[in-house]
Amino acid sequence: MSEGPEPVSLFSWRPLAGILYRQAVLYRRSLPRWMEIFYWPLLDLLVWGFLTLYLKRIPSFLPSAVVSLLGALLLWDMLYRAQQGISVMFLEEIWSRNLIHLLVAPITPYHVVFAAIVSSFGKVLLSSTVAATLAYFLFSFKIFSLGIDLLFFVGALLTMGWALGIMTTAIILRFGQEAEVLAWGIIFLFQPFSAVFNPVAVLPPVAATLSRFVPASYVFEGMRSLLTVGTMPFRDLFMAYLLDAVYMAGAVFLYAGVIRRARRRGFHLKLGS
Amino acid sequence: MGGSGEKVLVSEKVSKRYLPGGPFAVKEVDLSLHAGEVVSMVGPNGAGKSTLVQMMLGLLIPDGGSIRIFGQDVVADRRRIAHRINYASTDLSLPYALTVRENLLTYALIYNMKKPRERVSRLLSLLGLESFADRKVGALSTGQVARMGIAKALVNDPEILFLDEPTATLDPEVSAQLRQLLAEMVRERGMALLYTSHNMREVERFSDRILLMREGEIAAQGTASSLMDRYKTQDLEALFLLVAGKKEGAVV
Numbered sequence: 001m002s003e004g005p006e007p008v009s010l011f012s013w014r015p016l017a018g019i020l021y022r023q024a025v026l027y028r029r030s031l032p033r034w035m036e037i038f039y040w041p042l043l044d045l046l047v048w049g050f051l052t053l054y055l056k057r058i059p060s061f062l063p064s065a066v067v068s069l070l071g072a073l074l075l076w077d078m079l080y081r082a083q084q085g086i087s088v089m090f091l092e093e094i095w096s097r098n099l100i101h102l103l104v105a106p107i108t109p110y111h112v113v114f115a116a117i118v119s120s121f122g123k124v125l126l127s128s129t130v131a132a133t134l135a136y137f138l139f140s141f142k143i144f145s146l147g148i149d150l151l152f153f154v155g156a157l158l159t160m161g162w163a164l165g166i167m168t169t170a171i172i173l174r175f176g177q178e179a180e181v182l183a184w185g186i187i188f189l190f191q192p193f194s195a196v197f198n199p200v201a202v203l204p205p206v207a208a209t210l211s212r213f214v215p216a217s218y219v220f221e222g223m224r225s226l227l228t229v230g231t232m233p234f235r236d237l238f239m240a241y242l243l244d245a246v247y248m249a250g251a252v253f254l255y256a257g258v259i260r261r262a263r264r265r266g267f268h269l270k271l272g273s
Numbered sequence: 274m275g276g277s278g279e280k281v282l283v284s285e286k287v288s289k290r291y292l293p294g295g296p297f298a299v300k301e302v303d304l305s306l307h308a309g310e311v312v313s314m315v316g317p318n319g320a321g322k323s324t325l326v327q328m329m330l331g332l333l334i335p336d337g338g339s340i341r342i343f344g345q346d347v348v349a350d351r352r353r354i355a356h357r358i359n360y361a362s363t364d365l366s367l368p369y370a371l372t373v374r375e376n377l378l379t380y381a382l383i384y385n386m387k388k389p390r391e392r393v394s395r396l397l398s399l400l401g402l403e404s405f406a407d408r409k410v411g412a413l414s415t416g417q418v419a420r421m422g423i424a425k426a427l428v429n430d431p432e433i434l435f436l437d438e439p440t441a442t443l444d445p446e447v448s449a450q451l452r453q454l455l456a457e458m459v460r461e462r463g464m465a466l467l468y469t470s471h472n473m474r475e476v477e478r479f480s481d482r483i484l485l486m487r488e489g490e491i492a493a494q495g496t497a498s499s500l501m502d503r504y505k506t507q508d509l510e511a512l513f514l515l516v517a518g519k520k521e522g523a524v525v
Contacts (some may be wrong), residue, residue: 004387004430005356005357005384005385005387005429006385006386006387007352007353007356007385007432008352008355008356008384012385014382014383014385014386015382015385017382018378018379018380018381018382018383019379019383021375021379022368022375023370023381024378025371025375026368026371029370038395077446078411096366096367096368096369097364097365097366098365098366098367098368100332100360100362101365101380101425103332104330104331104332104355104359104360105355105380105383105384106352106355106356106383106384106385107383108352117301134441149392159292160360166317178497179313180476191516196464254304257355261330262335263331263333263334264334265323266291266327266332266333267290268332269327269332269333270425
């Protein structure tokens, strides 16, 4: 009966494949999960798309502002999906009373986080492709009219989303399911300071100062600059990635600290039971 | 069975308190487990059985003492040990939206099995799960979920298996089949089995050694017959009630 397990290293592909396989099966046959990927982005797209149709008729309204509204909407959704993809995957382990099985298995918490990042990337890609295609057919909006440079900004947004997802996961692990609302809500704490639909310049001084510490604000400012000036705003891009590095380091530090504390205090053993 | 093999698990003076200065959940427990041995842990709720098992699995870090599995420290070297052990508990489940086969395949991959699909087919047949292998977990009976949990615990062909009340939700016939299967694995492969149970008849018939825990300590241990002789009781149930009810000073 011995087909024997091989020791698991940080680079073993099978454990990663196992976690991703389960995610794929869950999505393959779950309509609510598909709706989660497509439903909200589509509704947002319709609401904001119709608004841009109206704004286009106002003579004093700049065409670039219309483009930036829809571009901002698509990018914001990527950030939201990236964060949620990680947090909700962790919550699903709790809901199905499966978390302890994973903690007993020969994988590290970093295998789980890495798998969550890969899975979240897949969902973002799927959701964004459909939303961008519909934006093109319904509202004649071409996301890559912003240029291929946009991909660098997308990378910065996804990294911020993943960092927030890891932080949320650590908080849920520490405080239990009472904190699970953060999986859906934490990103909206950052929205007013992310300059998604408006420039930082119109924010009150305190909010403007806070926005300087949010990577997304540089992404959305950079996107608008790309539209109006037409050149890549490298300073914005640099600042976005610099802050992303700080956020990610903070998230990993918090996550590792909570795991260490959990193994001392045992609060993770009550989750989902 | 018999447990004449090498020591696969050694715990020395292991202690755990959940709160600094609070009561001991486990207090200075010395314990060893041999290859091919079946050891059962019994005791009232709150006696420290689950905490001790959780420390052996690396889910909890002891405050004092050490646990070594295959000669390696559970806290420092967990990753070198984890693929050789496994665990099942009636408190746990697996994702409801997946079928039994899909869940087992997930864990065969997570445990880095070389031929995961073959392993799953083998487990399904071994545990008699084929008839509901393609049914979602959410549609299974409690007993079927328990059997799937045990299949998951055997997915990596473990050298040490930890089971928390494995037969609590099974009917007598399935319980007997499971005991027979586990006994074969212990006998033929030298697997060590440490399990908790409240079923004293099962503990008496199935275990090489019994640990009676009370208030975080091992209050008594030995074979069923030696314990009953020592405490002059007719059966383990009476012994359990006697030892569980005793206060400090009864440690044997």
